[in-house]
Amino acid sequence: MFNISLGKIAFLSYDDDIVTFIVLRKKLFNIIEPAGNKFETPSLVFDKTVIILISINIISIILESFPQVNEQYESLFRLIEIISISFFTIEYLLRLLTSDLKYPASSRLRSLLYYVLTPMALIDLFAIIPFYIPFLFTIDLRFIRVLRLTRLLRILKINRYSNSLQLLGRVLNRAKEKLIVTMFVTFILMLFASTAMFYLETDKQPEAFPNIIASFWWAIATLTTVGYGDVYPITLWGKILAGIVALLGVGLVALPTGIISSGFIEEYESTLHISKSIKKARNGGNSNKSKVQRLLRTKRRKSNR
Template identity: 35%
Template sequence: MIRKRNIRNRVFKMVSVGVVDEPVNQMYDILSISALLLNLGASVMATFDNLQAQYGDIFHIIEVVTVAFFAIDFILRVYTAKCHFPKETEAGAIKKYIFSLDGIIDILSFLPYYLPFMFPNGAVAFKMFRVARILRLFRINAYYDSLNVITDVIKSKSQQLMSSVFIILVLMLGSSLCMYSLEHDAQPEVFSNAFSGVWWSMSTLLTVGYGDIYPVTTLGKFFGIIIAFLGVGIVAIPTGIISAGFVEQYTHLSTVGDSTDTELNFIQVKITENDDWAGKYIKDLHLPDNIIIAALQRNNKTSIPKGNTLIHEGDQLVLGSEPLQKDKFINFKEMKLEYGHSWIGLRIDELDISRTTFIVMIRRGNKPLVPRGNLVLMEGDVLFLYSVTKAGIDL
């Protein structure tokens, strides 16, 4: 049972984009991204008749192989769904993944390709759903924290954006009804009913202005001018919301480096052949409460050790809290939560923090605390942060 769980955890880390602590995980990410880019490239090239005539067989082979990879990837994600949703039952975790946005995108990445074999009459409709594969590109966000700002802004400003969209829809419907009343008698074939002006109001409000439908009466033209002016302001509302969200998000992320930023001193210990710690797990060391192992270096690779991490001969451990000579693989920072800081009152697992930054210890008063996910941060807490530079992370 334990062996099966360990295998599933390793598979989960492999299919999770951005977990690069082992070569196999890095290779799988490269393979996944390459398959997606090849598939999209072949799909685009196949739309050119001359290329399709000359390289059609190659495009077909690329699609067959990459779609098969997408199907295998989906099966692996179903197999590891329990790792992604540990609080759910086995069936509940699989159901939650399948009906999540990621799960739906994964299904649409391969299933529409195979459905025409069972339902030939729907081949054209099924091809349309294959476009969903391009949404898999958003998984590259796991490598770049800056790209995640886009989704974070949309999530944080979702209520304001929905309000602006609602205002646009109301104004669009209202202007359509008004224009119908003003123009119906003059242009009964153009503004034939209340909804016939929706196209005009949409093109005017959103400043598209195709010119296929336009007012001809004096009042209609005057009203059109007013709507055009309102359209400029209405479109600016969601633009301003998103722009403000970007500024807030980048400012928030920069607080990790811009808050009280000082070097933190630690002590570095190298494990020798005859050391008592060699061959033991971290959890079996029985360290005092005020001593922590903040980082471990092995074969020029730095990781954050867990309780089940086995200490090897030659390992270099970083312990708090005596002076430590500065080493290129260590990047510890100290940050004090002053009054008004956005992290005050949040649990650690709720923090919006970089994927390459970890909280290794918290000092509250004179007491060191282990940064567990359910720990609520308070004003005056001092956070010791470990930032990854070139080293991998043992998650």
């Protein structure tokens, strides 16, 4: 009987540990996820801390480009980097630990893989991995300097806490097919323009238009209406072609702008409609709790796209 009692006690203790771990994981998930309202104090503090750290990192990266400032405050910049890396590494590990709460799947491994391959998770990873690479591999100093540029990716982490950037991301995601078609049409036009300009100008300007690939620079500058003036046609037919391409460029530049603008308006109106529906359902009392939860899930799915 004594052995059975000990076994029961051990089992209950183990069961309590599991429950405590699940509750703790849920609390951590609620903290590291963007705050849903102003009453979620721990989450708000975490969000503000991340934004402040990112801002400090960007300022330090800019100041490091000044040789005198970098030499004088090198130790301070190093301390900022260590603190930031430590914080962002812990954040990344916590997001891995709670990945199944954000992306439920048939197994923890599937949830983990799904999260790791999301754009924000990749940004989180690339924002910290350059710090650890020199400790794992012997690499050239010049390559380390290139890797340090990836610290700028930390600014993209703000997307997680900015409704405006999330809105823009959803707009681009919805309009991606139209934008791809626009880019393809633009490429075809640049190919025809650069090919035609090569045959029209190569005899008169062999250095400016030596081949079709080199002529692409002129086509890009003309289609985007930039017109740097370093390469330009001098023959009559070349000038006529350049005028036609420049006029077409005005329309092509305006096309993606119109697509994004219309998509932005549609997405904004959709988000505004959901927010108004949530507010209306909440004012309806307890009878509308299920509707509120359903609308909140819809809003959350839109934010995670």
